[in-house]
Amino acid sequence: MRIGKEFSVRWTLTVNGERTDLHSLPVTVILVYPSGRRKQMDFTAEGDELLIPVNRDVQKETGVYRLEAWVNKDKDGQTVTDCCNAFSLVERSCQESDEQTGSDVKLEQEIVLSTSNIQMGVTGKSAYQVWIDNGNEGTEQDFLNWMKQPAEQSAAQALSAARQAETSSANANEKAQQAQSAASSASSAASEARQAASSASSTAEEGNKLIEDLKKYEEALSGIPLYENAGETNEINI
Incomplete structure (x- = not known):
């Protein structure tokens, strides 16, 4: 796509291989420039698709751009999937080509990307x-x-x-x-x-x-003398 043209990117995401309404997930979309600089993008969720506008104020460099779709970014349970060749910006419209991006241009203003899968948690049989x-x-x-x-x-x-x-x-x-x-x-x-x-x-x-x-x-009684009869005169000898 020629730099300066405003367009949108439509990106379908599955979760653990299943179609999921993306409104129920805390999704963050990051645009990675050819130079490596990063920018968080606004988007609209339409079922299992993300519609990401790429306005002219975003288009700073020519080259191949990458998109990242994060779930629970910077939180527990964080996971991410990439579209490594989301689109390419060129200097002139004569350089525009579907082959450069690997994308299927549905309209001039919309690029439809291949479906990407977000792996969340540990897959396998349920406990039941x-x-x-x-x-x-x-x-x-x-x-x-x-x-x-x-x-x-x-x-x-x-x-x-x-x-x-x-x-x-x-x-x-x-x-x-x-x-x-x-x-x-x-x-x-x-x-x-x-x-x-x-x-x-x-x-x-x-x-x-x-x-x-x-x-x-x-002892006192033992010291008293005995009385004896002294005849008829009843005399007492002491």
Whole structure:
């Protein structure tokens, strides 16, 4: 295409080999100049096609231009596909030729590119299909229910363990209360024993004092002379 002519590029994209409405994807289109400079392009999505206007203010160089179609650019899951020979700009209209671009010029103002494929994620069988291939039967909902079973069983086991822990805690609290009551009873019994021992000690001291007093009394009595009869006169000899 002669430089200075405004035209559009129509580019069909498939996703993992399937036709996809490109409105549902975060697509970014980059135009790469022959010199390597880059420019993000505006475009319109029409189903699985991108319509990219190439205005005169974009046309800065002659030579072969490349287009890049990015999905999730600069984000997780980023992927890209290229059209390495999207179009070529020449200095004169006499140099225009379909053979230079490898494109099929539908109209003078529109270049139709070959379909490119964007590879997203890991391709292969779905988890449901692998489940079926392993001898299982059922719908996708049956597969989802089967997938949920381990989580539901784990949740039930966790709930049972929590209830057992709650019961054990209640039993432990009851035992602790019983132990506290027993300790209180033992403390009361010890106090009563101390009081009884104190009373016994006091009684023992009183008994010892009484014995000492009796001994003193006995000693005093042993020093008194005996009385003897002295005839009819009832005289007492001392």
